[in-house]
Amino acid sequence: MEEITHEKLLDYIDGTLDRHESLQLEEKISKDSSLAQQYQELLQIDSALQHLEIHKPSADMAKRVMVSISNPGIKRSSIYLMIITCLTVICGSYFMAEGMIDLTMLEQISYLSAIESYLPDSINYKLISNSLLFVLTIFGLVIFDKLILRPYFKKRQYAY
């Protein structure tokens, strides 16, 4: 006589046995009290599991997801752009402070010396170099604000 396993009983509860097997099993359950008890235990668990609790997330879950989608956060390209800008500003500041670089270097470059002949002598190259560096610094700060700080704080604002 074939032994009835828990798996067989669970298949019966799940309704995956064919009609013939189901009838055979029902007959065995009706004759075997031990088997009937096993069946009742499994049926009890199955019945209890039917009432599994559905957990609900916080009410603003959908809103937070939509905000994250609209503001995908800090992009890697933004970080690279920020690093390049910072390095440019730092290097520019250092070299200019050391007097190693300014627009008077144009004179030393042979193929640019022709251009220099068209430029008036009164131009203060040092001032232009400093101004360009200043603009670059401001540009770097704007990038830092728009691409790094704002996405970061917007994300934090909606993080729980």
Added chain:
Amino acid sequence: MILLISVKHSVNQADDDNRLIDQILEGQQAPFNQLVLKYQNYAFTIAVNILKNEQDAEEVTHDAFVKAYKNLNSFNRTAKFSTWLYRIVFNTAISLNRKTKIIKRPLDEVSKFIATDSSQLEHEDQRRYINEGLKTLCKEDRAVITLFYLKENSIEEIAEITGQKTSTVKVRLHRARKRLAMALKDTLKEEALTL
């Protein structure tokens, strides 16, 4: 007849989801809100039952939806959207779970939570005891049980969500219920001895 109505309802749901997905892929964001509202409870429940922690489950559910949105163009529609989404939830939850140290309680503790006779229990109590009992199972077994009973996913769909073979899913499902039943039996014995 009931089966026919159920199949028709499922097909309609898939059509609705596909319509929303088409709109999202055309560049609209608002339809995704509808998908989030529709599936957030089940997605969250799956995450809670895997992680046993509502705060982590919130994070996982949120991240799973964002991942789903970003990768929506890779959803090939051979399966239901829900199956695809639950797979993302499952994988995200399992990844987070691996990062955190899990303190396992012995299976015997199930007996503390499962009452002597479920027919005598209040509905809410029964649900609570089962939830507590489930927490003592391993995360994969819990996920399979949750998917099977919560959304009435088929074994094949659960296999797709969890990335396991159908035979493995079936074994897990049987094993988990068997363990819960054995725990219940132990409790009954204990109760009988203390009488």
